[in-house]
Amino acid sequence: xxxxxxxxxxxxxxxxxxxxxxxxxxxxxxxxxxxxxxxxxxxxxxxxxxxxxxxxxxxxxxxxxxxxxxxxxxxxxxxxxxxxxxxxxxxxxxxxxxxxxxxxxxxxxxxxxxxxxxxxxxxxxxxxxxxxxxxxxxxxxxxxxxxxxxxxxxxxxxxxxxxxxxxxxxxxxxxxxxxxxxxxxxxxxxxxxxxxxxxxxxxxxxxxxxxxxxxxxxxxxxxxxxxxxxxxxxxxxxxxxxxxxxxxxxxxxxxxxxxxxx
Amino acid sequence: xxxxxxxxxxxxxxxxxxxxxxxxxxxxxxxxxxxxxxxxxxxxxxxxxxxxxxxxxxxxxxxxxxxxxxxxxxxxxxxxxxxxxxxxxxxxxxxxxxxxxxxxxxxxxxxxxxxxxxxxxxxxxxxxxxxxxxxxxxxxxxxxxxxxxxxxxxxxxxxxxxxxxxxxxxxxxxxxxxxxxxxxxxxxxxxxxxxxxxxxxxxxxxxxxxxxxxxxxxxxxxxxxxxxxxxxxxxxxxxxxxxxxxxxxxxxxxxxxxxxxxxxxx
Amino acid sequence: xxxxxxxxxxxxxxxxxxxxxxxxxxxxxxxxxxxxxxxxxxxxxxxxxxxxxxxxxxxxxxxxxxxxxxxxxxxxxxxxxxxxxxxxxxxxxxxxxxxxxxxxxxxxxxxxxxxxxxxxxxxxxxxxxxxxxxxxxxxxxxxxxxxxxxxxxxxxxxxxxxxxxxxxxxxxxxxxxxxxxxxxxxxxxxxxxxxxxxxxxxxxxxxxxxxxxxxxxxxxxxxxxxxxxxxxxxxxxxxxxxxxxxxxxxxxxxxxxxxxxxxxxxxxxxxxxxxxxxxxxxxxxxxxxxxxxxxxxxxxxxxxxxxxxxxxxxxxxxxxxxxxxxxxxxxx
Numbered sequence: 001x002x003x004x005x006x007x008x009x010x011x012x013x014x015x016x017x018x019x020x021x022x023x024x025x026x027x028x029x030x031x032x033x034x035x036x037x038x039x040x041x042x043x044x045x046x047x048x049x050x051x052x053x054x055x056x057x058x059x060x061x062x063x064x065x066x067x068x069x070x071x072x073x074x075x076x077x078x079x080x081x082x083x084x085x086x087x088x089x090x091x092x093x094x095x096x097x098x099x100x101x102x103x104x105x106x107x108x109x110x111x112x113x114x115x116x117x118x119x120x121x122x123x124x125x126x127x128x129x130x131x132x133x134x135x136x137x138x139x140x141x142x143x144x145x146x147x148x149x150x151x152x153x154x155x156x157x158x159x160x161x162x163x164x165x166x167x168x169x170x171x172x173x174x175x176x177x178x179x180x181x182x183x184x185x186x187x188x189x190x191x192x193x194x195x196x197x198x199x200x201x202x203x204x205x206x207x208x209x210x211x212x213x214x215x216x217x218x219x220x221x222x223x224x225x226x227x228x229x230x231x232x233x234x235x236x237x238x239x240x241x242x243x244x245x246x247x248x249x250x251x252x253x254x255x256x257x258x259x260x261x262x
Numbered sequence: 263x264x265x266x267x268x269x270x271x272x273x274x275x276x277x278x279x280x281x282x283x284x285x286x287x288x289x290x291x292x293x294x295x296x297x298x299x300x301x302x303x304x305x306x307x308x309x310x311x312x313x314x315x316x317x318x319x320x321x322x323x324x325x326x327x328x329x330x331x332x333x334x335x336x337x338x339x340x341x342x343x344x345x346x347x348x349x350x351x352x353x354x355x356x357x358x359x360x361x362x363x364x365x366x367x368x369x370x371x372x373x374x375x376x377x378x379x380x381x382x383x384x385x386x387x388x389x390x391x392x393x394x395x396x397x398x399x400x401x402x403x404x405x406x407x408x409x410x411x412x413x414x415x416x417x418x419x420x421x422x423x424x425x426x427x428x429x430x431x432x433x434x435x436x437x438x439x440x441x442x443x444x445x446x447x448x449x450x451x452x453x454x455x456x457x458x459x460x461x462x463x464x465x466x467x468x469x470x471x472x473x474x475x476x477x478x479x480x481x482x483x484x485x486x487x488x489x490x491x492x493x494x495x496x497x498x499x500x501x502x503x504x505x506x507x508x509x510x511x512x513x514x515x516x517x518x519x520x521x522x523x524x525x526x527x528x
Numbered sequence: 529x530x531x532x533x534x535x536x537x538x539x540x541x542x543x544x545x546x547x548x549x550x551x552x553x554x555x556x557x558x559x560x561x562x563x564x565x566x567x568x569x570x571x572x573x574x575x576x577x578x579x580x581x582x583x584x585x586x587x588x589x590x591x592x593x594x595x596x597x598x599x600x601x602x603x604x605x606x607x608x609x610x611x612x613x614x615x616x617x618x619x620x621x622x623x624x625x626x627x628x629x630x631x632x633x634x635x636x637x638x639x640x641x642x643x644x645x646x647x648x649x650x651x652x653x654x655x656x657x658x659x660x661x662x663x664x665x666x667x668x669x670x671x672x673x674x675x676x677x678x679x680x681x682x683x684x685x686x687x688x689x690x691x692x693x694x695x696x697x698x699x700x701x702x703x704x705x706x707x708x709x710x711x712x713x714x715x716x717x718x719x720x721x722x723x724x725x726x727x728x729x730x731x732x733x734x735x736x737x738x739x740x741x742x743x744x745x746x747x748x749x750x751x752x753x754x755x756x757x758x759x760x761x762x763x764x765x766x767x768x769x770x771x772x773x774x775x776x777x778x779x780x781x782x783x784x785x786x787x788x789x790x791x792x793x794x795x796x797x798x799x800x801x802x803x804x805x806x807x808x809x810x811x812x813x814x815x816x817x818x819x820x821x822x823x824x825x826x827x828x829x830x831x832x833x834x835x836x837x838x839x840x841x842x843x844x845x846x847x848x849x850x851x852x853x854x855x856x857x858x859x860x
Contacts, residue, residue, distance in 0.1 A: 016438070016441070018438060018441050018442075019438075019440075019441035021441075022441035022442055022443075022444045022445050023441070023444050025444070025445050025448060026444035026445050026447060026448040027444075027448075028448070029445070029448030029449060029451070029452065030448055030451060032452075032460075032461075032464065033448075033451055033452050033455065033460075036452075036455070036459045036460050036461070036464075037309065037316060037455060037459065039459070040316050040317045040455075040456075040459035041309060041313035041315075041316055042313075048312075048313070168290070169287065170286075170287040170290055170291065172287070172291055172294075173287065173290040173291045173293070173294035173295075174294070175294075176291070176294035176295050176297070176298045177294045177297060177298065179298050180294070180297045180298030180299070180300070180301035180302070181301065183298070183301045183302045183305055184301040184302070184304055184305050189302070189305040189306070189309075190305045190308050190309055194308065194309070194312050195308065196308070265656060268653050268656070269650075269653045269654050272649070272650060272653055273650065276639060276642060276646055276650060279641075279642060279646075280639060280640070280641040280642055283641045355635065356632065356634070356635045357635055359597060359602050359632065359635065360630070360632060360635055360637045362600070362601065362602040362621065363600045363601070363602065363625055363628070363630040364625055364654055364655075365622045365623070365625040365626045365654060365655060366622075366654050521604060521618070522604075523602065523603065523604075524542055524603075525593075525594065525597050525602060525603050
């Protein structure tokens with residue numbers, strides 16, 4: 001049943017061809033910008049702290065094009081509209097778990113974005129500037145695991161903020177807060193290894209780092225193998241905590257809908 | 263003109279009063295948006311401080327570029343962005359028809375009736391940043407340069423409003439146009455960095471079809487007395503002219519779209 | 529009376545991007561640039577004189593709103609000539625706008641979060657209504673529509689009926705010569721509908737404002753508009769008085785005779801028996817010329833007749849008959 005919701009979301013996105021083209025171009029330009037920045041700052045320098053320009057180009061592609069398509073705004077707006085129009089109450093009548101339903105729908109979005117945006121952008125930029133292969137087959141495989149974890153954590157973070165809108169009545173502000181936090185702490189613009197040590201010491205334990213920084217660092221082989229397992233474990237821990245948080249918020253929200261009628 | 267003075271300030275006043283009904287959400291929005299921009303700027307600052315400069319621009323110079331970008335954008339977007347991003351909904355719901363039967367320009371009505379004080383957070387962030395940057399950077403101040411700064415900011419705001427209006431206006435003819443904003447914001451993001459770090463083709467686009475180089479980079483480079491690629495000495499006057507030119511083109515396009523308006527079906 | 533609206537062969541066509549069904553269709557839609565042409569209004573001609581009240585009637589998608597939008601200058605006709613108060617509406621949209629009032633039943637022109645007063649004041653400024661005239665009109669309309677109690681309330685707190693009254697008042701604040709209404713009674717309850725109809729009739733008769741309204745509700749037409757324009761599929765089907773439509777269709781009146789006791793079978797030449805319940809008998813009068821007196825004269829006395837009722841044909845029925853007979857009944 002949930003697979004059908006995913007397929008449905010996928011088809012909905014297909015119906016808006018212009019939107020698909022535009023997000024492709026928008027994303028392409030953004031990755032270009034990030035690479036241009038790294039090329040500019042690396043002018044005349046071979047490597048900084050053991051990181052080469054080629055590393056940073058690959059980092060920009062993965063962190064911006066691959067993990068950058070996580071669209072929390074889309075999810076939060078879906079939720080916001082459902083809350084404001086009262087459609088959310090309709091879901092309570094159906095034999096399904098609303099957060100799971102949203103997760104399924106956004107897997108559909110993810111599939112669409114992967115095909116329409118991520119793959120073409122990665123291909124074009126990869127051919128133009130060169131993308132490095134994973135540090136090893138092992139690293140490649142663990143990247144896939146981290147990639148899935150990244151999507152899950154992103155989804156849970158967006159879901160948490162979206163559900164908070166039940167009480168704060170403004171999804172708009174929460175969306176901006178999350179965008180801001182993600183811009184810095186996910187490492188999507190600047191990898192944590194270039195952070196000032198004090199800031200890195202904090203950021204490396206916050207769940208946001210699992211959204212862009214850790215998956216890319218794993219791919220590039222910048223983490224020690226022993227470390228990788230621990231980091232994966234911490235990431236899974238965060239996912240579990242967030243999932244529990246979402247579950248709790250949802251049951252409170254549901255209670256609120258039932259008692260107060262929305 | 264006189265009629266405009268009678269109507270437009272009143273429209274802004276009505277909108278403010280309507281917004282005040284939700285002032286809590288608005289203030290939270292100011293904080294959230296300022297936080298979000300500050301967060302991105304922190305990331306950029308960390309890059310610049312780590313690598314000393316981007317394309318020859320040190321952090322204080324980058325701060326001028328970023329604050330110019332944010333200020334020009336928020337001044338222009340206050341009159342346009344939220345209003346014209348909604349235009350496709352306004353068209354779909356038929357509300358645009360109700361504007362077309364009034365003896366007032368639908369553009370003016372939309373722009374002023376939605377004059378967005380939501381950008382207060384942007385401006386509260388941009389002004390101190392710009393002030394700090396101007397004290398740090400090596401600017402040879404004289405009265406002409408001060409006037410230039412103001413003129414270039416107005417031009418920057420006009421470019422923003424002109425492009426946002428044009429994108430929104432497309433909804434009158436093609437029903438959907440909101441998606442085009444992601445292309446605009448792609449280039450908008452490039453405008454946060456020195457133009458010289460980008461490949462030639464992007465530089466060319468940024469001074470012609472998507473003239474966002476004029477909203478921040480060119481005026482900042484002129485103030486800092488830096489050389490501008492492609493434009494050279496013409497950069498300074500062009501930055502002032504770009505806003506009015508973009509505005510005229512946008513007005514022509516808006517008129518064309520109104521004539522070809524398809525209505526909300528039925 | 530002068531002709532204030534002249535439509536001469538007005539046509540409007542839209543282009544719509546082709547839609548394909550299914551997943552393969554959706555993918556095709558990503559790259560396709562094909563269009564289909566929709567003919568919303570097809571070669572329509574009519575004239576309307578100052579002071580008339582005209583109902584513009586037709587099923588959904590018949591092109592009613594499109595015609596209103598062309599007359600108000602919102603849309604540009606694809607072909608034909610249209611003149612409103614001597615001007616081409618879309619070319620002189622702003623000048624035209626000052627002399628017309630427009631009410632959209634489904635789209636509010638009032639500011640949702642603010643008191644009704646504020647929207648009126650904005651209207652005054654946009655239409656540049658002199659202060660004294662504005663106050664006079666406002667007082668008059670407020671009285672006519674009974675809006676005293678809610679002018680200071682935020683629009684979002686009003687009932688739909690109250691809101692519609694405010695919309696109509698606003699559209700009349702600048703003394704328009706023509707009032708266009710697109711589905712003014714849609715969604716209203718019976719009482720509110722009645723108030724709207726009474727008001728519009730009064731505005732038309734006493735203020736001499738020309739009224740053109742589109743509607744689904746035939747009762748609107750019956751009560752407000754002596755003249756009816758019917759369209760379907762973009763084409764004009766009928767233009768004339770409602771009475772004429774009835775006559776043209778040979779509309780039938782219903783007669784009911786109630787007797788004290790069952791008089792046994794009764795047969796008449798002026799009316800046809802349709803059902804016999806003993807003491808009460810139902811007839812249909814098919815001839816428009818036949819009067820109640822004729823029927824009673826034929827019936828004669830001595831039957832113990834207790835009560836007589838004669839019902840005009842239901843307009844719904846008239847229109848239904850009309851659409852059914854349409855192919856045989858092209859006007860002119």
